[in-house]
Amino acid sequence: MRDMLHRAVSLGLGLAVASKEQIEKTVEELVKKGEVSRAESGEFLEELLNKGSEAKARMDQTINDKVQGILKDRGIASQDEVKALERRIAVLELAIARLEKQDGEKAE
Template sequence: MRDLISKAVSLGLGIAVATKEQAEKLVDELVKKGEMSRAESFAFVDELLKKGEETQSKVEALVQEKVQKVVGDRKWATREDIERLERRLDQLLDRLEKSE
């Protein structure tokens, strides 16, 4: 489950990076055309990044909320729990075999 969440967050970060690059290209074009000054372009890119980070935080919270709804209060066994139970079962089977 955590792997799935990590992949979703990574995808979001990848999109954010791609979007940043696209925004910078757009801003560079606007500066070249004289429609925006260099100072304005820096402020514009900063504002876009800020909004992107806010959106990313909202998406992460939404994903976490949805995962929590699916998982609920269920207690899931971890790999360590299962390995511990398997060792215990092996011990019990050994005892049973020795007592026969």
């Protein structure tokens, strides 16, 4: 069983994109073939699902890091940077409005 788990983990991408139903079906087939006992199947299934979740999380992080790197290399602002600029603009607009109001009061 451990050998099969290691082979499955080495195919982490496959586990990451496989649905729970697909993994359950595979484990059920292993039980039918006698490669995994019914008692071991629950633990094996849980291990595969956990490894799949871990592989998916690593894959998602890698993709996110790559996309952020590409955007940075191209000089494209991130959503956080845009929001920070919007806040700065709002502060500046408020300051300008106050100055215009003060100038208007002085002119009267």
